Amino acid sequence: GAVVSQHPSRVICKSGTSVKIECRSLDFQATTMFWYRQFPKQSLMLMATSNEGSKATYEQGVEKDKFLINHASLTLSTLTVTSAHPEDSSFYICSARQAASGDSETQYFGPGTRLLVL
Amino acid sequence: GQNIDQPTEMTATEGAIVQINCTYQTSGFNGLFWYQQHAGEAPTFLSYNVLDGLEEKGRFSSFLSRSKGYSYLLLKELQMKDSASYLCAVMDSNYQLIWGAGTKLIIKP
Numbered sequence: 001g002a003v004v005s006q007h008p009s010r011v012i013c014k015s016g017t018s019v020k021i022e023c024r025s026l027d028f029q030a031t032t033m034f035w036y037r038q039f040p041k042q043s044l045m046l047m048a049t050s051n052e053g054s055k056a057t058y059e060q061g062v063e064k065d066k067f068l069i070n071h072a073s074l075t076l077s078t079l080t081v082t083s084a085h086p087e088d089s090s091f092y093i094c095s096a097r098q099a100a101s102g103d104s105e106t107q108y109f110g111p112g113t114r115l116l117v118l
Numbered sequence: 119g120q121n122i123d124q125p126t127e128m129t130a131t132e133g134a135i136v137q138i139n140c141t142y143q144t145s146g147f148n149g150l151f152w153y154q155q156h157a158g159e160a161p162t163f164l165s166y167n168v169l170d171g172l173e174e175k176g177r178f179s180s181f182l183s184r185s186k187g188y189s190y191l192l193l194k195e196l197q198m199k200d201s202a203s204y205l206c207a208v209m210d211s212n213y214q215l216i217w218g219a220g221t222k223l224i225i226k227p
Contacts, residue, residue, distance in 0.1 A: 043220055
């Protein structure tokens with residue numbers, strides 16, 4: 001159990017375009033989903049926390065107008081990188097936390113999306 | 119400030135045992151997590167400790183001492199596939215995960 005999927009697994013786009021990344025919890029309901037980015041050989045950096053049905057909470061330094069997050073249901077959250085630039089190239093990983101579970105604090109990670117902006 | 123410390127890199131031999139330490143200073147404590155991350159992949163959950171003591175799960179065990187702000191991950195009967203980064207993360211009083219930088223474990227034949 002506790003499987004999280006992400007789509008696409010990798011994407012290459014031109015500078016100035018927008019890219020949408022989907023994160024789904026496949027076999028459980030996730031009240032909270034998290035979006036991270038990770039640069040090569042660096043630790044995970046939390047970008048934002050999203051709760052189903054409410055606005056996402058962004059970490060300091062993360063532009064909410066550039067990284068749009070929608071958590072429309074208990075099994076789906078999307079991250080849209082708007083007007084992407086080469087410096088947005090990174091590994092984006094989502095995680096989900098189960099609702100109403102005895103192990104409710106554990107985050108389960110999606111496989112990640114590798115974004116390359118040319 | 120909040121701080122998680124773990125060694126940057128460790129090397130061990132196939133079939134041996136290795137212990138990866140993690141010390142933390144956080145505002146509050148709501149559990150400590152260990153994740154495994156292979157190069158180019160997302161982290162996978164290994165263990166969760168919220169009470170003091172040892173939690174064993176197959177070849178992997180995790181220990182916690184809250185009074186010392188200390189945890190370790192113990193890997194037994196090392197296999198080549200265990201070569202990965204091991205991330206220690208602490209959930210603080212706001213239920214936010216504070217991440218360590220990870221320990222790169224290199225397994226040699």
